[in-house]
Amino acid sequence: MSPACTKKPAVKRAAKKVAASKTSKPKFPRKSKLMTPVEISEAFRRWHDLEPEPKTELEYTTPFELLVAVALSAQATDVGVNKATRKLYPVANTPAAITALGVEGLKPYIATIGLFNTKAANVVALSEQLLERHGGEVPADRAALEALPGVGRKTANVVLNTAFGQHTMAVDTHIFRVANRMGLAPGKDVRAVENALIKRVPAPYLRHAHHWLILHGRYICKARKPDCALCPVLDLCHWPEKSLAGTAPR
Numbered sequence: 001m002s003p004a005c006t007k008k009p010a011v012k013r014a015a016k017k018v019a020a021s022k023t024s025k026p027k028f029p030r031k032s033k034l035m036t037p038v039e040i041s042e043a044f045r046r047w048h049d050l051e052p053e054p055k056t057e058l059e060y061t062t063p064f065e066l067l068v069a070v071a072l073s074a075q076a077t078d079v080g081v082n083k084a085t086r087k088l089y090p091v092a093n094t095p096a097a098i099t100a101l102g103v104e105g106l107k108p109y110i111a112t113i114g115l116f117n118t119k120a121a122n123v124v125a126l127s128e129q130l131l132e133r134h135g136g137e138v139p140a141d142r143a144a145l146e147a148l149p150g151v152g153r154k155t156a157n158v159v160l161n162t163a164f165g166q167h168t169m170a171v172d173t174h175i176f177r178v179a180n181r182m183g184l185a186p187g188k189d190v191r192a193v194e195n196a197l198i199k200r201v202p203a204p205y206l207r208h209a210h211h212w213l214i215l216h217g218r219y220i221c222k223a224r225k226p227d228c229a230l231c232p233v234l235d236l237c238h239w240p241e242k243s244l245a246g247t248a249p250r
Helices: 003-023 037-050 063-072 078-088 095-110 116-134 142-146 153-162 173-182 190-200 209-219
Strands: none
Touching: 037 209, 063 078, 063 095, 063 116, 063 153, 078 095, 095 116, 142 153, 153 190, 153 209, 173 190, 173 209, 190 209
């Protein structure tokens, strides 16, 4: 075997490393300086002034309708869920009605939503469990909610906060991004961010905090291209890559 042949694999490995170094992206979120309590309080004051009573964009009229909508929203948009529930709820919007509809009867109503087969089975199963264990009512208790099929901590947090007014923090991808990017409540996973937010958000703002953060992440502090020029808290944000131009009026 010639020297050139023996070196070729090493050359290829080196080339691959160079290519990888050029194309690899830094892990998100980047480290941001921690916001101070004064900055956090001011940020929430501004969000409150802009939207004193923020609401979920999921459409519902009862705790059960909210529970089903949130269960359906995993890996789906609120717009898509609302389109499905507008057809479903006039037909079946109680545990008894959903149970009577059954899995196969429910599927056509939610077939446009991702993972609809699994979600249909979970929604029917949780409806049956609500009838068997809770008299058909949605419990205002975390353990009882998380015991329902298809209901995890985030779903329970949304229901406890939105339907029952509890100071919970449902951390989705938007909140995880905003909390880390701004330096508001950094954490390596959603539970760490949830715990940090509960600790760092001023008590008067805890009731609506997760809605403000979701809306901010969804419409302004977006993943790929944040609209810093429209941000009402730009001067308080500690993201190293933020744009200081075009600050929105206070």
